[in-house]
Amino acid sequence: MPDGRRTTLKDIAESLGVSVNTVSRALSDKDSVGVETRNRVKAEAARLGYVPNVTARSLVLGSATTLGMVITNPSNPFYAQLISGVEQHCRKHGYSLLLMATEESVDNERRAAEELLRRGVDGVLVVAVQEGAEHWRPFRSAGVPLVLINRDVPELNADLVGVDHARGGYETARHAIEQGARKIYFLEEDLGVSSVVDRVEGYRRAMADSGLPMGPDAVIKVPTRRLEQSAMPWDPSEAYRLAREVIATDDRPLAFVAGNDYFALATYRVAHEAGLRIPEDVLVVGYGGYPFAPYVIPSLTSVDLPAAEIAVSAVDRMLRRLTRSATGAPEKVLFPPALTVRGSSRP
CATH class of the missing domain: 3.40.50.2300 (Response regulator)
Incomplete structure (x- = not known):
C-alpha cells in the first residue's frame, strides 16, 4: 500500500507485474482482458485501497482540485459561517469545495463518505455525527487526509480544529x-x-x-x-x-x-x-x-464562536497534509470562545 498518498493504477500494475493499460481495462470490465486477470486486478485494487478518481480527467485538463466538506446542518448560523469561510479559503488556494449535509444521520454520513471516495476528492473536512467511524477508515487506505471540525472522533486519530x-x-x-x-x-x-x-x-x-x-x-x-x-x-x-x-x-x-x-x-x-x-x-x-x-x-x-478563524485554520491544516509539509501525529487546535x-x- 502506498505510504501517505492515493493508490494509482501504476501501483496495482507494478504489484501484479502487468501494464497500466491492462489494469485500466480490467477495472473497466473490458472483454479484451481475461476473466482470471480481471479478478486478480480487482482483488489487488481492493487490497491496496484503490479508489477510482472520477475527477481525474478534469485534473488533467487543469481545473481546480477538490476538497469535500461534510456538515451536519448548514442552517446552523455557526456552520453557515464556517462553510462560507472554508469555501473562500479553498478558492484562494485553487481548490473547489464539494459540500454534503448529514442532518445528524449516520446513514447520510456513510453515504456522503462513499460518494466523496467515489468522486476522488483530495481531502475531506468533517463535522462528524460521531456514531461510528468505520466509513471514514477507507480514506486513510486511499491516502486521503481527514480534518475534523468542531467534534472529535478519537478513534480516527485525525487532526481536529474547533472551539474550546x-x-x-x-x-x-x-x-x-x-x-x-x-x-x-x-x-x-x-x-x-x-x-x-x-x-x-x-x-x-x-x-x-x-x-x-x-x-x-x-x-x-x-x-x-x-x-x-x-x-x-x-x-x-x-x-x-x-x-x-x-x-x-x-x-x-x-x-x-x-x-x-x-x-x-x-x-x-x-x-x-x-x-x-x-x-x-x-x-x-x-x-x-x-x-x-x-x-x-x-x-x-x-x-x-470564531467561525472564520476555524475555517482558515482547518483548510490550512488540510493543505499542509496534502503537501506533506505537516507530518507526524495529528494535532488538536481549539480556539477560545468570547463571551x-x-x-x-x-x-
Missing part, C-alpha cells in the same frame, strides 16, 4: 454566578457529541468551583428534531416547553444558561408569560453569537 467548548460552558455559567445567580439551569441538546459533552462539563466545573449545589434536574436535555425539520438546526419549542415546566415548579430560577441562542430565545417567552423580568428576575445567557442576539429586548448575552455581555445578564 469546555471553556465556553465554564465561562457562561461563571458569568451568571458572578452576576449573583445561585440556581442555574443549563439548557443543552440531547446529542452525545463532544461539543455538547464539553459544554456540560464546563458548566459543572463552574458550579463546583463556586461551591454551588446542582440538583438532578439542573442540566435540561432538549430533544432535537433535525431530521424532521431540516430547515432549522434546533426546534425552540422544545426548549420553551421544558423551561416553562421549570418556571411552573420553581418560583425563581435565577438563571438559564443555554447551549445555543435558540434555546435562550425560548426562555424569553417563558419569562414574559410568567411575568418575570429579564435580567431583574431571571438572567439569560446564550451560546453561538447568532445574528439576532443584539436585537432582541433585552439584548442577549452570548458566546461568540459578549449584553442586557439579558446585566443586573
